Amino acid sequence: MDLMRKQRLTDAGIDVDSALERFMNNEALLERFLAKFPADPNHGRLVAAIAAGDREAALTAAHTMKGVCGNLSMPALFELLTRQVAAFRADDWDGAVAMMPELDRMYDGLCTAIAL
Numbered sequence: 516m517d518l519m520r521k522q523r524l525t526d527a528g529i530d531v532d533s534a535l536e537r538f539m540n541n542e543a544l545l546e547r548f549l550a551k552f553p554a555d556p557n558h559g560r561l562v563a564a565i566a567a568g569d570r571e572a573a574l575t576a577a578h579t580m581k582g583v584c585g586n587l588s589m590p591a592l593f594e595l596l597t598r599q600v601a602a603f604r605a606d607d608w609d610g611a612v613a614m615m616p617e618l619d620r621m622y623d624g625l626c627t628a629i630a631l
Contacts, residue, residue, distance in 0.1 A: 516542045520631075524549075527628030528621060534588035548587060553626040555583055562619075565612055573611070574603040592621045 521531050529549075538545040557580040564572035581596035595618055602611035 516546070523628045523631055527624045528589055528591040529625065529628070530588040530590055537586065537588060549629045552583065552587060552629055555580070557583065558622050562615075565615065570603065570608060574600065577603060577611075589625060592618070592625065595621065 516531070524531050534545055534549075535542065538548070557576045561573055561576035561580060564570075564576055577596055577599050581593060581600055584593040584596060595614060599611045599614045599618065602608075602614070
């Protein structure tokens with residue numbers, strides 16, 4: 516991974532060094548998993564569940580997405596999803612939904628950085 520790519524990923528919110536440790540310093544493996552992130556259906560499921568008012572599906576999608584972000588060392592999005600999952604579990608639907616603009620911004624930034 517060249518320094519410019521590493522910096523773009525870092526700027527987007529990926530702790531590249533931590534991710535590489537998790538992937539046994541195998542850059543090619545990390546890149547393959549990062550490339551799958553934009554295709555992961557859970558962000559779309561979360562958006563659709565919120566639009567439909569489906570609390571259980573929203574919780575499931577947010578929780579699953581949180582796990583993916585944790586595994587890929589995306590700490591800012593992981594933390595936001597952790598708070599959102601807690602809000603869903605506390606029956607704070609409005610609070611959880613209010614996190615979506617920031618969540619969408621982070622998600623889009625990560626997808627863009629990964630694609631470059």
